[in-house]
Amino acid sequence: xxxxxxxxxxxxxxxxxxxxxxxxxxxxxxxxxxxxxxxxxxxxxxxxxxxxxxxxxxxxxxxxxxxxxxxxxxxxxxxxxxxxxxxxxxxxxxxxxxxxxxxxxxxxxxxxxxxxxxxxxxxxxxxxxxxxxxxxxxxxxxxxxxxxxxxxxxxxxxxxxxxxxxxxxxxxxxxxxxxxxxxxxxxxxxxxxxxxxxxxxxxxxxxxxxxxxxxxxxxxxxxxxxxxxxxxxxxxxxxxxxxxxxxxxxxxxxxxxxxxxxxxxxxxxxxxxxxxxxxxxxxxxxxxxxxxxxxxxxxxxxxxxxxx
Amino acid sequence: xxxxxxxxxxxxxxxxxxxxxxxxxxxxxxxxxxxxxxxxxxxxxxxxxxxxxxxxxxxxxxxxxxxxxxxxxxxxxxxxxxxxxxxxxxxxxxxxxxxxxxxxxxxxxxxxxxxxxxxxxxxxxxxxxxxxxxxxxxxxxxxxxxxxxxxxxxxxxxxxxxxxxxxxxxxxxxxxxxxxxxxxxxxxxxxxxxxxxxxxxxxxxxxxxxxxxxxxxxxxxxxxxxxxxxxxxxxxxxxxxxxxxxxxxxxxxxxxxxxxxxxxxxxxxxxxxxxxxxxxxxxxxxxxxxxxxxxxxxxxxxxxxxxx
Numbered sequence: 001x002x003x004x005x006x007x008x009x010x011x012x013x014x015x016x017x018x019x020x021x022x023x024x025x026x027x028x029x030x031x032x033x034x035x036x037x038x039x040x041x042x043x044x045x046x047x048x049x050x051x052x053x054x055x056x057x058x059x060x061x062x063x064x065x066x067x068x069x070x071x072x073x074x075x076x077x078x079x080x081x082x083x084x085x086x087x088x089x090x091x092x093x094x095x096x097x098x099x100x101x102x103x104x105x106x107x108x109x110x111x112x113x114x115x116x117x118x119x120x121x122x123x124x125x126x127x128x129x130x131x132x133x134x135x136x137x138x139x140x141x142x143x144x145x146x147x148x149x150x151x152x153x154x155x156x157x158x159x160x161x162x163x164x165x166x167x168x169x170x171x172x173x174x175x176x177x178x179x180x181x182x183x184x185x186x187x188x189x190x191x192x193x194x195x196x197x198x199x200x201x202x203x204x205x206x207x208x209x210x211x212x213x214x215x216x217x218x219x220x221x222x223x224x225x226x227x228x229x230x231x232x233x234x235x236x237x238x239x240x241x242x243x244x245x246x247x248x249x250x251x252x253x254x255x256x257x258x259x260x261x262x263x264x265x266x267x268x269x270x271x272x273x274x275x276x277x278x279x280x281x282x283x284x285x286x287x288x289x290x291x292x293x294x295x296x297x298x299x300x301x302x303x304x305x306x307x308x
Numbered sequence: 309x310x311x312x313x314x315x316x317x318x319x320x321x322x323x324x325x326x327x328x329x330x331x332x333x334x335x336x337x338x339x340x341x342x343x344x345x346x347x348x349x350x351x352x353x354x355x356x357x358x359x360x361x362x363x364x365x366x367x368x369x370x371x372x373x374x375x376x377x378x379x380x381x382x383x384x385x386x387x388x389x390x391x392x393x394x395x396x397x398x399x400x401x402x403x404x405x406x407x408x409x410x411x412x413x414x415x416x417x418x419x420x421x422x423x424x425x426x427x428x429x430x431x432x433x434x435x436x437x438x439x440x441x442x443x444x445x446x447x448x449x450x451x452x453x454x455x456x457x458x459x460x461x462x463x464x465x466x467x468x469x470x471x472x473x474x475x476x477x478x479x480x481x482x483x484x485x486x487x488x489x490x491x492x493x494x495x496x497x498x499x500x501x502x503x504x505x506x507x508x509x510x511x512x513x514x515x516x517x518x519x520x521x522x523x524x525x526x527x528x529x530x531x532x533x534x535x536x537x538x539x540x541x542x543x544x545x546x547x548x549x550x551x552x553x554x555x556x557x558x559x560x561x562x563x564x565x566x567x568x569x570x571x572x573x574x575x576x577x578x579x580x581x582x583x584x585x586x587x588x589x590x591x592x593x594x595x596x597x598x599x600x601x602x603x604x605x606x607x608x609x610x611x612x613x614x615x616x
Contacts, residue, residue: 025438061531062398090518160385194604194607197505197506197604198505198604198607198608199507199611200607200608200611204610204611205607205611207607207610207611208606208607208610210603210606210607210610211603211604211606211607211610213599213603214600214603214604214607217596217600258532286596288357288525288594288596288597289596289598289600291521291525292522292525292596292597292600292601293600294518295508295519295521295522296365296502296505296518296519296522297508298516298519299508299513299515299516299518299519299522300504300506302509302512302515302516302518302519303506303508303512303513303515307516
């Protein structure tokens with residue numbers, strides 16, 4: 001199966017690596033020059049649980065030519081529209097596209113490029129890191145929950161599920177994946193924006209009752225807006241899940257801290273808390289916590305002279 | 309007139325200095341050892357518009373012995389209860405007390421120590437800085453608006469007003485001072501907490517439409533809670549005032565930034581946005597913007613290991 005990984009950062013490298021190992025024809029797509037050069041020169045180097053080095057094909061999205069059987073979207077949220085624009089030439093009538101981006105609302109973008117019956121929405125708890133250009137850190141195990149956008153798509157998605165499971169990616173075809181996507185967005189919406197703003201680890205932020213009040217208010221807004229959108233969310237279960245993740249991830253800085261504070265890059269805030277605030281506005285639901293943290297993160301992007 | 313300045317930071321030094329210059333018997337009270345030692349050794353040094361050096365009496369609050377005619381309270385908000393406790397011995401039946409602290413709700417604390425007829429509440433636009441222990445930077449001019457807590461107190465406050473005006477402090481006896489106190493609290497509530505959290509100057513924060521949305525939402529909450537408390541506030545006029553101050557003060561870091569970010573001290577947040585959130589809760593008015601920024605500032609105090 002001809003598979004493209006559209007956005008080959010840490011997670012894209014993991015998935016591409018595992019799929020190629022299991023015999024698929026994989027092409028990594030990315031725009032990071034040093035990363036492309038390193039992999040073209042030295043192959044993809046894997047450190048962590050099972051060190052390895054393998055040749056892999058990597059190129060810029062616009063350089064991809066052959067129509068894809070399967071594309072995994074793994075860009076940063078704000079790069080999704082330009083990525084889809086850049087890979088239009090490899091999207092055919094039967095090309096399946098799996099979206100594994102963090103955040104909410106990507107289906108609205110993807111639908112402009114892909115027929116609904118070919119769209120798969122997913123969420124994963126696999127992790128990965130990059131040690132530098134061309135070097136991925138792969139540790140631990142994970143799973144992927146995914147579902148065809150088309151309600152009758154379980155059958156047509158079977159081949160994709162099989163191919164990914166053959167690669168050890170532990171895919172579950174989920175008859176209702178949206179609650180899992182929103183639950184992960186709650187994790188991001190309570191940890192990413194807050195730790196980026198307060199310049200701290202997840203454990204440092206979750207250490208006070210004051211901070212936990214903010215956490216609970218953010219989750220409440222996600223649930224109000226999600227439930228009003230028809231998504232089956234259990235607020236208490238999500239609070240417990242977020243608290244559980246905050247304990248496991250306590251020593252870490254979330255990705256938005258890496259983006260904003262460490263690397264002075266634009267954040268994904270508009271696709272996390274910002275997406276809930278926007279949808280809340282459409283539905284007539286107040287989301288002051290999500291709106292304010294979105295405003296403050298954008299203010300900080302401007303202060304750091306990152307914003308255009 | 310025997311006058312004590314209870315809290316002799318930059319502003320306390322300005323007022324004490326001007327009152328002593330005009331012939332009053334002034335004692336500065338403070339707990340900062342280096343500041344006390346410097347003034348005891350070298351006198352109070354004034355730099356800025358009219359450089360000067362004068363001997364002044366300064367001591368710790370607990371060392372004050374003689375009953376006061378007049379006390380000006382000028383501590384940080386959270387030091388007020390311990391200051392009042394430490395100066396109980398100088399509060400007599402006729403001691404007038406003027407509160408010039410930033411923030412809201414101090415009257416509840418002061419009433420425990422001072423008879424209502426002796427309490428004056430005020431707000432000032434005088435400014436001052438400290439160059440170091442014993443050295444005050446005095447530039448520009450200002451005014452003070454004040455009012456007796458007791459509605460019939462204009463007459464009994466006349467002597468205080470005269471003494472302060474003789475010292476050039478430009479006092480206006482205001483028949484309704486609370487709107488001015490709340491208006492200044494709106495300035496602090498939109499600039500102090502936000503710039504402390506985003507680590508930026510006032511101008512940097514007020515530069516984006518995202519930030520201004522937060523500013524307007526905070527002012528709206530102050531006005532809703534203030535008006536419900538019987539205070540005559542005009543929201544549009546306050547927004548204009550805050551925007552005007554933000555332009556004049558654009559290059560500066562507000563005092564809460566100095567406290568939290570520069571000096572790792574506890575902030576006055578519970579007496580600014582936190583006071584509005586608490587009062588809103590009592591009145592059944594939602595104040596998510598004030599509550600969230602209070603939560604986040606407390607979280608940051610904890611992250612910086614300042615909080616107890």
